[in-house]
Amino acid sequence: MCGIAGIIHTDDRHAPPSAELLHEMIGAIRYRGPDEFGIYRDQHAGLVHARLSIIDLLGGQQPMSNEDGSLWIVFNGEIFNYIELRNELRSLGHRFQTQSDTEVIVHAYEAWGNECFLKFNGQWAFALWDAQKRKLILSRDRIGVRPLFVRQAQGKIWFASEVKAIFSDPEVPRSINSQGLDQTFTYWASIAPVSVFDGIEEILPGSVRIYDSDGAHREWLYWQPLYADPREPYQLPIADATEVLREKLMRATELRMLRADVPVGSYLSGGLDSSLVAWMGRQAKEGSFQTFSLRFDDAEFDETVFQQLMASQLDSTHHDIVVSRHDIARVFPEVVWHAERPILRTAPAPLYLLSQRVRQSGIKAVLTGEGADEMLAGYDLFREAKIRQFWSRQPESKIRPRLFERLYPYLGRSPNQTKGMALQFWKQGIEKANLPGFSHGPRWSTTSALKRFFSADIRQSIAAHPAPDVLSSLPKDFGRWDPLGQAQYLEVVTLLSGYLISSQGDRMLMAHSVEGRFPFLDSDVMEFCNGLPADYKLRILDEKHILKRVARGVIPDQIVRRQKQPYRAPDAISFVGKDAPDYIRELLSEKALKESGLFDSAAVSKFYQKCLAKGKNAITSATFSNSDNMALVGILSTQLLDNLFVRENRHSSGDRISFVTDIDRVSNHAQHATQENSL
Amino acid sequence: MKITQEEIGLKVKSFIQDNFVFNGQDIDSEVSLLGSGTIDSTGILEVISFLEETFGVRFDDKELIAENFDSIAKIQSFMFHKLGDAGS
Numbered sequence: 001m002c003g004i005a006g007i008i009h010t011d012d013r014h015a016p017p018s019a020e021l022l023h024e025m026i027g028a029i030r031y032r033g034p035d036e037f038g039i040y041r042d043q044h045a046g047l048v049h050a051r052l053s054i055i056d057l058l059g060g061q062q063p064m065s066n067e068d069g070s071l072w073i074v075f076n077g078e079i080f081n082y083i084e085l086r087n088e089l090r091s092l093g094h095r096f097q098t099q100s101d102t103e104v105i106v107h108a109y110e111a112w113g114n115e116c117f118l119k120f121n122g123q124w125a126f127a128l129w130d131a132q133k134r135k136l137i138l139s140r141d142r143i144g145v146r147p148l149f150v151r152q153a154q155g156k157i158w159f160a161s162e163v164k165a166i167f168s169d170p171e172v173p174r175s176i177n178s179q180g181l182d183q184t185f186t187y188w189a190s191i192a193p194v195s196v197f198d199g200i201e202e203i204l205p206g207s208v209r210i211y212d213s214d215g216a217h218r219e220w221l222y223w224q225p226l227y228a229d230p231r232e233p234y235q236l237p238i239a240d241a242t243e244v245l246r247e248k249l250m251r252a253t254e255l256r257m258l259r260a261d262v263p264v265g266s267y268l269s270g271g272l273d274s275s276l277v278a279w280m281g282r283q284a285k286e287g288s289f290q291t292f293s294l295r296f297d298d299a300e301f302d303e304t305v306f307q308q309l310m311a312s313q314l315d316s317t318h319h320d321i322v323v324s325r326h327d328i329a330r331v332f333p334e335v336v337w338h339a340e341r342p343i344l345r346t347a348p349a350p351l352y353l354l355s356q357r358v359r360q361s362g363i364k365a366v367l368t369g370e371g372a373d374e375m376l377a378g379y380d381l382f383r384e385a386k387i388r389q390f391w392s393r394q395p396e397s398k399i400r401p402r403l404f405e406r407l408y409p410y411l412g413r414s415p416n417q418t419k420g421m422a423l424q425f426w427k428q429g430i431e432k433a434n435l436p437g438f439s440h441g442p443r444w445s446t447t448s449a450l451k452r453f454f455s456a457d458i459r460q461s462i463a464a465h466p467a468p469d470v471l472s473s474l475p476k477d478f479g480r481w482d483p484l485g486q487a488q489y490l491e492v493v494t495l496l497s498g499y500l501i502s503s504q505g506d507r508m509l510m511a512h513s514v515e516g517r518f519p520f521l522d523s524d525v526m527e528f529c530n531g532l533p534a535d536y537k538l539r540i541l542d543e544k545h546i547l548k549r550v551a552r553g554v555i556p557d558q559i560v561r562r563q564k565q566p567y568r569a570p571d572a573i574s575f576v577g578k579d580a581p582d583y584i585r586e587l588l589s590e591k592a593l594k595e596s597g598l599f600d601s602a603a604v605s606k607f608y609q610k611c612l613a614k615g616k617n618a619i620t621s622a623t624f625s626n627s628d629n630m631a632l633v634g635i636l637s638t639q640l641l642d643n644l645f646v647r648e649n650r651h652s653s654g655d656r657i658s659f660v661t662d663i664d665r666v667s668n669h670a671q672h673a674t675q676e677n678s679l
Numbered sequence: 680m681k682i683t684q685e686e687i688g689l690k691v692k693s694f695i696q697d698n699f700v701f702n703g704q705d706i707d708s709e710v711s712l713l714g715s716g717t718i719d720s721t722g723i724l725e726v727i728s729f730l731e732e733t734f735g736v737r738f739d740d741k742e743l744i745a746e747n748f749d750s751i752a753k754i755q756s757f758m759f760h761k762l763g764d765a766g767s
Contacts, residue, residue: 602702
């Protein structure tokens with residue numbers, strides 16, 4: 001896992017990209033790959049790379065080229081099937097200098113051109129520079145596990161794993177993008193290509209973008225999640241499909257355990273997904289196995305019992321950390337610095353602390369269960385949508401909505417007012433059951449209501465340039481899919497790509513130089529899951545039904561059968577206690593709010609006072625409503641973002657770094673012996 | 680002196696503006712408070728507690744249904760009748 005960055009000059013009048021600037025750019029994200037640094041420069045291009053060495057520790061330095069030195073790559077990620085692809089390429093006559101997956105990409109592109117991307121099973125963001133044609137090729141993996149941002153202006157193209165690398169060029173203006181904010185306060189994240197910064201685009205997951213020498217670009221999706229058409233018969237009975245899923249998951253986990261020249265550990269949340277992944281990881285490789293868990297001071301979020309049960313079953317070397325509200329508030333600025341976007345939940349903060357623990361124990365890569373809930377319908381949102389669908393056929397029925405009590409048994413015991421209000425919430429938009437977005441309507445409208453805190457300027461700007469609507473760019477067959485498939489698609493393109501595997505995934509892991517590996521996001525596993533009939537995934541209201549069949553017998557029954565507990569952390573309550581750090585009060589002051597200009601300062605001040613008052617007597621986080629939590633965390637993180645990136649631009653990494661690989665085609669001498677051989 | 684429907688409506692509206700809307704924007708009395716995201720299901724409890732304290736009433740469990748509380752107009756009319764009943 002690594003960090004990449006670069007500059008391409010499409011205007012001949014520019015001097016070659018400056019080594020000094022490239023140095024700054026990669027320095028800004030050095031934590032993504034602290035093991036080695038490399039640089040390539042010619043008259044028009046500069047590529048830089050920070051390496052976290054996991055595969056081919058000695059030979060995998062970057063930037064790397066093809067045999068004749070016409071094609072150069074900087075690559076962040078892993079191509080897990082690189083050995084199979086390398087064999088295929090060898091049989092086509094390609095010769096390899098290293099044992100790395102990086103070199104496979106270069107040759108695959110030479111051999112198969114634009115068809116190569118679909119052949120990769122992995123998690124990647126890379127830039128290929130065709131020095132002869134002066135063409136830049138940018139690509140990301142199917143789901144967007146690895147990040148990639150780009151900016152084009154004044155005859156230049158900047159790209160990088162993280163925006164802060166692009167911002168380390170003082171020439172690049174920095175401001176918050178209102179469309180990105182608009183999307184964040186709807187979908188919980190900006191949706192690529194929109195980013196939360198003006199002039200910065202996020203490369204779409206599953207896409208390729210090619211810039212020609214004149215700076216014009218074209219791009220296309222080589223993959224997107226597509227779901228089963230319920231009218232087409234499915235061949236496999238569920239028992240057989242369970243076996244296929246087991247084999248595919250096992251294979252995906254093996255690839256992620258064995259395709260590494262360093263030990264791979266596993267996260268263990270106490271839930272079904274990570275337990276199964278850890279168990280499969282344990283089977284894949286002999287020897288010691290390290291597992292890592294998050295525990296909470298607040299009992300309502302804690303899952304210690306299940307973690308310890310699973311760890312003892314695995315006989316792993318188990319590590320855990322206990323996270324408090326105070327820890328969350330303390331590290332939150334660092335979390336936003338790494339996430340580089342506003343977040344509406346504090347859930348990334350504990351994961352930031354957990355990756356630190358992983359790194360301290362000497363582990364560089366971990367498996368996680370991320371993706372199972374999206375691929376196999378684990379979330380309550382899918383179950384709620386199914387009941388709402390059923391209810392919509394008879395909206396006056398008093399009996400149909402009682403199914404919600406199956407989902408949330410506490411409702412059956414609740415006073416009328418709780419139940420009545422909850423039902424009123426789910427009844428929203430029930431008349432639109434046949435329209436795209438039905439499943440996500442309640443979430444999006446609740447979140448959108450927070451926009452009342454935006455400043456008049458931001459609201460005007462959004463009114464003048466509304467953000468693209470996810471529902472306006474759906475795949476053409478969307479309407480033919482089962483309602484569950486439609487809901488899964490929306491969940492994948494909004495929350496999974498934009499938040500879970502980025503703000504809560506890659507960014508929190510890489511902050512401490514740890515690579516996440518996600519068996520449920522294996523391309524083969526995803527294709528198989530997406531093709532399954534809806535009722536294999538969500539049977540009546542039983543979520544991840546087929547996965548429980550896979551897990552039965554190998555994972556303790558208590559874990560397979562337990563009610564799903566969504567991963568949450570203390571939100572608003574972390575920021576309003578009497579020992580809350582000073583930065584919170586400062587950033588939420590009228591003065592700071594006026595300076596950023598993003599929010600209505602009077603409205604936020606009143607709201608913050610209300611939260612502080614509530615916080616005085618708060619014992620559990622239930623004191624704060626869902627809206628309060630999202631509003632406080634969302635506003636505070638946006639203020640932090642503005643402060644860290646727009647006002648301060650804290651990008652300098654301090655220490656000098658030295659480049660192990662230094663290809664200098666500007667002064668016409670290559671300094672790196674191994675690279676000279678390949679030229 | 681008996682409080683009028685309009686006075687109830689104004690008190691409720693200003694409470695909701697101060698405690699949920701915050702930005703001084705007017706809220707349509709007919710709009711669904713839950714449906715528009717102005718208040719979520721936990722927030723409604725704050726409204727109910729405000730009504731009990733301000734008007735010195737207690738609500739029966741069976742009165743606490745969305746039909747009575749989901750807009751300012753609904754609260755206004757429900758409270759007016761409740762206070763009327765209590766007074767008579």
